Amino acid sequence: MAEDPYKILGVRKDASAEDIRAAYRKLAKKHHPDLNPGNKAAEEKFKAVSAANELLSDAEKRARYDRGEIDESGAEKAPPRSYRQYAESGAGERYAYAGGDAGFGENFEDLFSTLFRDRAGPGATGGSARGRDDHYTLTASFLDAVNGATNRLTLPDGQTLDVKIPPGTLDGQILRLRGRGGPGRGGGPAGDALIDIRIAPHKFFKREGQDIRLELPVSVREAVLGAKVTVPTPGGPVVMTVRPGSDTGTELRLKGRGVPAHGSTAAGDLYVRLAVVVGEPDPALEDFLRTHPEAGGVKNPRAGME
Amino acid sequence: MIRAEAIFVEFGLAPEELDRWIANAWVRPEGRAGAWLFHDIDVARIRLIVELRGTMEVDEAAMPTVLSLLDQVYAMRRAVQRLNRALAVAPAEVREGLARVLTEVG
Numbered sequence: 001m002a003e004d005p006y007k008i009l010g011v012r013k014d015a016s017a018e019d020i021r022a023a024y025r026k027l028a029k030k031h032h033p034d035l036n037p038g039n040k041a042a043e044e045k046f047k048a049v050s051a052a053n054e055l056l057s058d059a060e061k062r063a064r065y066d067r068g069e070i071d072e073s074g075a076e077k078a079p080p081r082s083y084r085q086y087a088e089s090g091a092g093e094r095y096a097y098a099g100g101d102a103g104f105g106e107n108f109e110d111l112f113s114t115l116f117r118d119r120a121g122p123g124a125t126g127g128s129a130r131g132r133d134d135h136y137t138l139t140a141s142f143l144d145a146v147n148g149a150t151n152r153l154t155l156p157d158g159q160t161l162d163v164k165i166p167p168g169t170l171d172g173q174i175l176r177l178r179g180r181g182g183p184g185r186g187g188g189p190a191g192d193a194l195i196d197i198r199i200a201p202h203k204f205f206k207r208e209g210q211d212i213r214l215e216l217p218v219s220v221r222e223a224v225l226g227a228k229v230t231v232p233t234p235g236g237p238v239v240m241t242v243r244p245g246s247d248t249g250t251e252l253r254l255k256g257r258g259v260p261a262h263g264s265t266a267a268g269d270l271y272v273r274l275a276v277v278v279g280e281p282d283p284a285l286e287d288f289l290r291t292h293p294e295a296g297g298v299k300n301p302r303a304g305m306e
Numbered sequence: 307m308i309r310a311e312a313i314f315v316e317f318g319l320a321p322e323e324l325d326r327w328i329a330n331a332w333v334r335p336e337g338r339a340g341a342w343l344f345h346d347i348d349v350a351r352i353r354l355i356v357e358l359r360g361t362m363e364v365d366e367a368a369m370p371t372v373l374s375l376l377d378q379v380y381a382m383r384r385a386v387q388r389l390n391r392a393l394a395v396a397p398a399e400v401r402e403g404l405a406r407v408l409t410e411v412g
Binding site for chain 2: 085086087092096140141154
């Protein structure tokens with residue numbers, strides 16, 4: 001039941017206890033399952049009416065419902081998910097114990113040493129083992145991933161790790177920081193930190209491999225008469241020429257203005273797609289178009305669709 | 307992922323307070339100063355710290371101890387859950403044997 005009990009009983013929020021009792025009796029008589037044998041709808045309705053009455057006929061429950069402390073079913077309203085629910089799930093690893101004694105509770109081998117004592121096999125006691133790899137996720141901004149940047153990651157032990165995100169990093173790329181994982185045992189080498197890079201979307205740039213796409217709004221005047229316009233690029237704004245007679249959908253390429261060159265990969269291009277914006281009503285333009293019906297280039301732009 | 311602005315609104319926190327909590331590593335968002343990104347667990351942890359400070363009157367000096375103890379408890383509970391999952395797929399005789407020993411000791 002997820003419906004307002006007042007609605008179910010057909011009474012107002014300020015109805016008296018007497019009104020509620022009367023409304024309940026009337027509906028209960030009508031929908032009572034014994035009076036409507038085999039009528040599933042009536043049975044459901046009767047249940048809903050009974051539940052609504054149970055809630056509203058109890059002054060205390062009714063007051064709690066009105067205050068929003070309990071829901072229609074009388075259940076306590078769910079508080080926001082508690083920290084415990086996260087901490088006990090895999091997400092809790094983000095806040096693994098930050099104390100000095102590495103691996104308390106976290107290091108399973110340590111906590112249940114008896115379980116692992118014999119596992120290495122005879123003669124292996126005291127042998128060395130490489131530390132475990134630690135996995136982290138780091139969300140980088142679109143431009144940091146395109147241009148490269150150093151982002152800070154706070155490790156479970158409270159230390160910070162400066163992660164160098166190379167230019168042209170792709171979503172889902174995993175960076176390996178050697179030796180920044182768990183400590184080795186018995187003189188073994190430390191594990192690595194593996195950092196899963198996620199890239200947040202950008203407001204207007206879209207990435208396609210090395211190229212970047214951008215939709216650039218231009219005014220009617222700029223599109224018809226041509227103009228020099230400033231275009232944002234990942235490397236900073238550049239001035240671009242819009243030719244006279246440009247249109248929505250006209251695509252211009254700014255060579256080398258996409259993802260910058262890195263390693264053996266050449267720089268990508270920035271594809272700018274124009275989008276003509278008519279904007280506020282302009283009386284002069286309206287008059288002109290009214291008196292020059294042939295203006296605007298095409299008579300019927302939908303001709304090809306018939 | 308949630309931005310710091312939403313946190314300020316939801317919890318009525320001052321930016322300096324949140325910055326200090328991050329500097330203390332009580333909260334560990336991703337990103338960098340000025341452009342922090344918070345996971346759901348980070349938000350829940352901020353709510354926890356707000357509640358510890360408000361309702362439970364834990365002051366800033368005691369907060370690291372309280373958080374550290376909580377982190378240890380949760381680390382332990384995650385470890386126990388892992389063990390539990392491992393036991394769930396262990397052979398029946400192993401589980402029965404353990405149950406026997408555990409009830410004897412208890």
